Amino acid sequence: MKRQIYLSLIFSMLIVFGFSQSQRMVLLEHFTQASCGPCATYNPQINSLLASNPDKITAIMYHTSWPGYDPMYNHNTVENAARTSYYSVSSVPNSVLDGNIYNGHPNGWNISTVNNRYAVPSPCDISIYHALSADENEFLVWVMIEATEDMPAGLKMHLAAIEKEITFSSPPGSNGETEFFNVMKKMLPNQTGLVLPAIPAGEYIILEYSWEHSNVYDVDQLAAVGFVQNNDTKEVMQAAMSSDEPFDPPYNVDADIMTVSNISQTYCNGYIEPVITIRNNGEAPLTSLDISYTINGGDPVTYNWTGNLGFLEKDIIEMTGSEFTVMDVNTLEVTGASPNGQNDDYMTNNVRTIEIEQAPSVTSPVSLVLKLDNHPEETSWEVKDSQGNVLYEGGDYTTAGQILVEQFQVEDEDCYTFYIYDEGGDGLTEGGSYKLGYSGNIIFAEGTGFGVKDEAQFSINYTGISENDFASDLHVYPVPVEKEVNLSFNLLRNSEVKYSVINPTGEKLFETEHGMQSPGEKIFTINLEEFSPGVYYVILETGTKQTIRKIVLVK
Template identity: 30%
Template sequence: MKKVLLMFFSLGVFSTVFSQSQRTMLFEEFTGEDCGPCAAANPGVNALLSDNDGTVIGLKYQSIVSSSSRNVLYTQTKAESNARGSYYSNTSLPYGILDGNVKKSHAANFVQTDFDNRFSAPSSFNLSVNHDFSVNADSVYITVNIEASQAFSAGGASSLKLRVAMVEREITLTPPAVNGESEFVDVMRKMYPGPSGTTLAQNWTNGQSQTVTFGVLIPSYIFDKNEIAIVAFIQDDITKEVQQAAQSAKKSVRLDAMADDYESSFLVCDPTGFEPIVKIKNNGSDALTYCDLDIYVDGTLASTKSWSGNLASNAEATVTLPAISKTLGVHIIKVVAKNPNLENDQNNFNDTITSAFAFPDDAVAIPLSEDFENNIPSSFIVEPNKSGSSWKIANYSANGVGSKSILMRFYAIPESDDNYIYLPTLDLSSASFVRMTFDKAYARYNSSYNDGLEIQGSKDCGKTWISLWKKEGTALATAPNTTSEFKPSNANQWKSDTASLDYFAGDTKVFIRLKGISEYGNNLYVDNLNVESTNTTNGGPQHPTGIAQMLSSNNIHLFPNPANSTITISFGETIESAIVKIFDARGVEMQNTLAENNSELKINTANFSAGLYFVQVVSKNNIAKTSFVVQH
């Protein structure tokens, strides 16, 4: 199909009472996917734009630092972005421009006062813009209405221009851009009829009006049609000043079945397999009464589920998919929604969700020892993450022994990503006390970046996890800060550490995982993982074997649970003497209280952080253990 570009003009002149118009401002920014300073500046810029939504319109041109970098958005729109950069003679990133000539500066230098001052200056024009989708949503029809609210003369005979841009209000890149950004807002996607705009009359009288319309094909590279908006602005090419700006509201296409969320757990312990659960959403304007769901496992179509019902616009439904049989290891599942109401889906961006599940192997007895010299064993499970850069083998080893370890490249992983590696399932039934020892090497990028490592455990196949050990920032660091990629160069940059697994001693099926906590900082290396039984406690919460029976015999109750400022521990009867210990989820003892001749004990939790806590009641005859949650 040939590209459709239709433009119509209508000009009307009529008399109105002299007035001025409230200004809507335009903030243009040159930014880039491979621009590190852009990633640092944009969160603040975006927050400022959000605070001024309705009075300031954002329009972001994706530019580049290096042509050799991966620049998805720039490649799609480089003609318009380059033209606008030349228009302003701009060669730096990130660079902001308020209303064409009011202020030009590094994007992070704009503050609320800049907008307040400009907002107080009235405009000579009223401007509005609207867009509608075609029936099959392959095109949009744009209508721009201009009206002079007072007499106006431009700087030259053909210098006054109407510029119209299609934007996507939000774009999420997966994997993230080279600079780590994954969330992009107000991204310019196309300009009509081009970056030079449409020439308007030089002189306007009060009440003079003009309507400009376009019918255009939606570019094939648009991610989400429901995020489309149209930005229109009037600009004098001699002074570069933007006289007025407007933006259309987002609209939904008619038919859009969205695969919204994968709701099943990553670990699957049922030996017969499982039935995945997904959530679908009607992202279109018409009611959704039917759609098909194609289920792919490891790239192969496994089955198709036909759903029927009645979902209003923006409503959701939970769907149970056909069963998947057990096959050991990690598997990728992809679910594709299609054929809404037995028609073509008009917004393919959100049709697909991809996730992962894993069938762990049978539990192994301890001791367990792994130095990663033969890569990551198949009994270890690396959970795929959104960035595609989770735990992997590195050619560095602790203490000069061997040549390999596992690595977490935090600088390549956004802060929102989950980064897990699971140890083999452990059988701790013969152990009274258990510890895990390991070596680590980590350097921060600088004092602002505090990556972390956490060790978590579960005995219900990952439905709930307990934090057993956690360190971040300086507590985790074993080497000085460095803005270069950290590579441990000597044995002094490795440190040994120990995590107590006593809580799970005696259990037959225990799941332990390492969680990398990214703040987009530097490299972390882990080596020489060992899980072993010990003769004495390793600290932290102890194994709760027989808790139910001990609580029953002692009638111990906690209330309220969850707690806010206070929790009461009721012993059910007056006890002669007992020590009550409170541990946080890391195993750190928070409180140690002697209870004598009491039937209950009140604990002040006002200064406790929200989370899970463990209680040990140690009396002459036994030890009772339980837990509670603090919520503020």
């Protein structure tokens, strides 16, 4: 698998000097509902407090599924529900201040609570800039986090796209409210947020987000609220509201090797063709940059880029490919030098190093477990051999959240490449994922929010490959299944045995454990009489191994 030494998740790390403690911005996460009677009583008081203290407190309003109808909940059920569950909110209205400072009915806090929290210094500053794309179809956000104290790795950056004010001509729910403020429309990139690296005092990072917005009443009311949170304690370390004015560039001349893509998770074919995204983090327009890369210390491949990038603007460069001898761990180093023909004011983001492992030698069949996200029509995939021939492919999916299991019978000793594509450009989000494995549950590649494309190579080489050391030769029969399905396999040593049945959406419908079993041939039977006709998956767990088989039930 590849590992980027400098985190490549669309940000760069910069250094500033003369740092001090940061003034805190308090965050209110308020849970409400358009058909909640008490909400109509307390929300105006909260909105008044927020309007009177914009320099002390900012807010995100989440709308719950109860007690009645609320279109703002319906616009994003998953992420509203996720934050509701995160704070164990069971009634509305409910206010949460800075994650763990207060959680309860809004009559339990006031401006004194805010002032007390406001007086506690924060370990960082956050600046947020938002804009709409030229066609106004995308909401774009840039976030700069500057550490004024050492910040440990593992903190979460959460960003909520909000609609600052929504006004209805008549109440959308049953409580009489017609005005709603700071309504959460989308968590970016999703409800789980982004895991931050360690940020030493005096350094800062720039994060970049985009959202093809939907269910927005007025795009001119879009803004963003961002916050850094300790997921273990739930404490919010700092928060900020976005502005439609860019924050100040940190340096005058600063070219950033932002991301390196078109890189396989593993390699066996010895050919690399990276795609490099550069960004101008400086105040001066970026007009030239010498870009080069090496693989395993070989001869550099160079490209003398020219253009005209303003602050935070980007360009994508498709580099010439290079052959290399595949090693156990392969080191790709990408460098940008001499921006505008001069020294870079900040050198840390000029080099990006990626370590890529040699592709595994696997046994056939290779299994793909694909869980589709909320946009299944955007996902497709294919498997190619070393000559570029397409051996397997999939796409044209229509069911959100569906779990698909595919198997690739690849018997020739060769180097194969699995490609997965996302037309939306954000990979598999909202719970979507893919995994590639063999011999039951040996996973050698996986991914979620990979962007436009992800890939992984694997080879079939029978020399030195061992069998599953728990069980072998799982067979399910009859095919198709009408009433009962039999699981037949050879247990190679004493092992715990468990099996289950799931449907294509991943819901577990049946599970049983048989405890410790002795070695030998085993046959277990599952009665499916109460199941509806359709496709299901049987999962056999033996020891630490897992094997999946697809079955079709007919009646």
